[in-house]
Amino acid sequence: MARYSIGIDLGTTHSAVSSFELPRETVRGHEQSVLQIAQVVKPGTVDELPLLPSFLYLPNKNEFPDGSLALPWNKKSDDLIGDFARSHGSKVPARLVSSAKSWLCHPGVDRSAPILPWQAPPDVEKVSPLEASARYLRHLRTAWEHKYHGEKLHEQEVVLTVPASFDAAARDLTTQAAMQAGLENIVLLEEPQAALYAWIEALGEGFRKQLKIGEVILVIDVGGGTTDFSLIAVTEKKGDIHLTRLAVGDHILLGGDNMDLTLAHTLNQRLLNEGKKLDQWQFHSLTYACREAKERVFNDSKIKKTPIAVASRGSALIGGTIKTELTREEVEELLTDGFFPKTKINEMPVTTRRTGFAQMALPYAPDPAITKHLAAFLTHQAKALTGNSELPAALKGKSFIHPTAILFNGGVFKAETLRERVVDAVNSWLRVENGEPAKELQGIDLDLAVARGAAYYGWVRQGHGIRIRGGTARAYYVGVEAAVPAVPGFEPPINALCVAPFGMEEGSEAQIPPQEFGLVVGEPTRFRFFSSSLRRQDKPGDVIADAARDEELEELSPIETSLPAKDSKAGNFIPVNLQAMVTELGTLELRCLEKNGSGRWKLELNVRMKE
Amino acid sequence: MTNEVEVTPGFFQRLGLAFRVLGDAALAGKLLKLTAAPEPAKPVSVPAEKAHASGLFVLGTLQEEGRLIDFLQQDVVSFSDEEVGAAARVVHGGCKKALQRLASLTPVLKEAEGDNVIVPTGFDSQRIRLTGNVSGQPPYRGVLKHHGWTATDLKFPSLSESIDYRVLAPAEVELS
Numbered sequence: 204m205a206r207y208s209i210g211i212d213l214g215t216t217h218s219a220v221s222s223f224e225l226p227r228e229t230v231r232g233h234e235q236s237v238l239q240i241a242q243v244v245k246p247g248t249v250d251e252l253p254l255l256p257s258f259l260y261l262p263n264k265n266e267f268p269d270g271s272l273a274l275p276w277n278k279k280s281d282d283l284i285g286d287f288a289r290s291h292g293s294k295v296p297a298r299l300v301s302s303a304k305s306w307l308c309h310p311g312v313d314r315s316a317p318i319l320p321w322q323a324p325p326d327v328e329k330v331s332p333l334e335a336s337a338r339y340l341r342h343l344r345t346a347w348e349h350k351y352h353g354e355k356l357h358e359q360e361v362v363l364t365v366p367a368s369f370d371a372a373a374r375d376l377t378t379q380a381a382m383q384a385g386l387e388n389i390v391l392l393e394e395p396q397a398a399l400y401a402w403i404e405a406l407g408e409g410f411r412k413q414l415k416i417g418e419v420i421l422v423i424d425v426g427g428g429t430t431d432f433s434l435i436a437v438t439e440k441k442g443d444i445h446l447t448r449l450a451v452g453d454h455i456l457l458g459g460d461n462m463d464l465t466l467a468h469t470l471n472q473r474l475l476n477e478g479k480k481l482d483q484w485q486f487h488s489l490t491y492a493c494r495e496a497k498e499r500v501f502n503d504s505k506i507k508k509t510p511i512a513v514a515s516r517g518s519a520l521i522g523g524t525i526k527t528e529l530t531r532e533e534v535e536e537l538l539t540d541g542f543f544p545k546t547k548i549n550e551m552p553v554t555t556r557r558t559g560f561a562q563m564a565l566p567y568a569p570d571p572a573i574t575k576h577l578a579a580f581l582t583h584q585a586k587a588l589t590g591n592s593e594l595p596a597a598l599k600g601k602s603f604i605h606p607t608a609i610l611f612n613g614g615v616f617k618a619e620t621l622r623e624r625v626v627d628a629v630n631s632w633l634r635v636e637n638g639e640p641a642k643e644l645q646g647i648d649l650d651l652a653v654a655r656g657a658a659y660y661g662w663v664r665q666g667h668g669i670r671i672r673g674g675t676a677r678a679y680y681v682g683v684e685a686a687v688p689a690v691p692g693f694e695p696p697i698n699a700l701c702v703a704p705f706g707m708e709e710g711s712e713a714q715i716p717p718q719e720f721g722l723v724v725g726e727p728t729r730f731r732f733f734s735s736s737l738r739r740q741d742k743p744g745d746v747i748a749d750a751a752r753d754e755e756l757e758e759l760s761p762i763e764t765s766l767p768a769k770d771s772k773a774g775n776f777i778p779v780n781l782q783a784m785v786t787e788l789g790t791l792e793l794r795c796l797e798k799n800g801s802g803r804w805k806l807e808l809n810v811r812m813k814e
Numbered sequence: 815m816t817n818e819v820e821v822t823p824g825f826f827q828r829l830g831l832a833f834r835v836l837g838d839a840a841l842a843g844k845l846l847k848l849t850a851a852p853e854p855a856k857p858v859s860v861p862a863e864k865a866h867a868s869g870l871f872v873l874g875t876l877q878e879e880g881r882l883i884d885f886l887q888q889d890v891v892s893f894s895d896e897e898v899g900a901a902a903r904v905v906h907g908g909c910k911k912a913l914q915r916l917a918s919l920t921p922v923l924k925e926a927e928g929d930n931v932i933v934p935t936g937f938d939s940q941r942i943r944l945t946g947n948v949s950g951q952p953p954y955r956g957v958l959k960h961h962g963w964t965a966t967d968l969k970f971p972s973l974s975e976s977i978d979y980r981v982l983a984p985a986e987v988e989l990s
Contacts, residue, residue: 245878246977248871248974249978250915250973251971268976270975270976271974273976294986429873512900513904514881518888519884520888520901521890521893521897522893522897526903584854592843680926776929
């Protein structure tokens, strides 16, 4: 029997762990415990910090003295993860693995192949995005076990958070990384939901006063590298309050780091014009200084400008330090207006239609305007949710979803100005359609809420408190070649067959009406695989024509299976039916069931490249 | 080790020695060995400083985070206030952060400087220092000139056996 519920927030730039002692009957309130994570902060020095920077440094053999990377639980460790990995890696970028999580959900690369650091020189022993994630998790596991003497983390209830926008393959890979780190049976939870759980826990029973039946909560989670939206409805069943996750947004590679970099590039250009050239390390410290300056300006409305000093690389500090300043106008123009412009509800983000084939580097969002991404999300989902029974009656028939409450998460929103700007933008959209202004839900720690909420969710899973329902936030489809006469030079169109509908609950199965699928014995069989976060009405067995050109469908990496040639002869053709299920842990599984037989084969989500 | 007294032979003694060397090849060999360039001394590995490791660690941290050693080792006289000021921002920002991580700092007395305060009987003479007209028995009445500082909640990280903390900052060599 697990003694603790452990919430792990495996973030793109930072990770955190929170523990919840399960036997207790009440919520933790403000004594929510966050693991102080031991990590090397410089050679020979281990410190405990509440966040573990998600950076892995791959040192050269003779780069550091023997034993200087030792961790309290491993004197011979040569894994360099966390604070020093990040700070030293800024001087040796070719050996630094960063944003492994973004690579993990990038369908354009083989995520189990050693490709990181991206474009590293040949003598660096590279790792796969999967391996890097597994190493972060192993570090967190051993740090926790060291702190809780003798307890084993895999014997606890472990909840690992993923972006709501993670597709089935990225979720599967996260589970695999956990297994490699010695964590079996982990449960997945979407980060915006975790943030809402943290809010519910922080408020205790008081949350019922703030949320009324019929409300729709918009969760805006802007992390270091990603932006994630979710909509959660407050509904009523038999007099009880229910929370249902209605929809999630697409994966947007845009976050707080982009904002710091924007400021740094602007100041760097000004320094260049003054004839002052920064080296790579100085640019990194300029970025860091910009983050702090931004927080100063945002936290104190009296500050008109704030000085920024970048230290010399050499020991001549006096005379070698480069000085500049950042003004309030610049911060507001570049960040508030640059990332959160006051736009209209019908202003959509600039997109470059992803071709997906040759795209190798991370697919960063081409449009930095988070408010435009938000407008797109609310508008698209209004269409998708038309006729949905979970949608509160008051919100039906609007051109975009009208949220009544906004919950912010992520360090970016420590700046009140930015929270206000988003609330202003949303409320200006609401005014046009005569909607009530949305309120802001406050009271969570913006850096640690996800880990805390995840630990709380482990307790909720044991039958306490209130649980957010919603099931899968996407429908899944396999590609079937359309039966059309062959035309030379033209690929036959691909139809998409729905195999897993939207909103499948954990532990449920979807039977697909019989189709004509065949597996060839002894040969791998591949299916093209699609998903949609918008098509809510499709039922298993529904077919969508010309999937590759459908705007609402996104092609994922293919799925495949291989039948061992045992009883049947190789080359034989076995008719099968497809079956989809969502495991108790929150991952999607697809199986082939033999028609008129007992054979069952799992379809693996291929994490390698798209064709 | 025995103390060797240095002897400086006179001119004729040295001339005599020269003739002895002419006739005695073995002696000449010995002399050659003696006068050859000494073998380069092997670098002696100094045992890591243990007793003062945590003090050295603090110095190293203030250098790493706030460049304090760089700042103190430079001659400020030849620089303008502008340049010293720019560097001081680096030192202040970094050292403050480092200090905050290592310890919480609180004043010894909560009263504002300039306030009248009473120093009670049995006061802690380490925490409160009396100045001015010190006579008679407590309680004393006086004016708070400096509120003092104490370090609370020390959070020193665990230090490694394998590191010589006398190296306050490593030399950095960038490879191209």
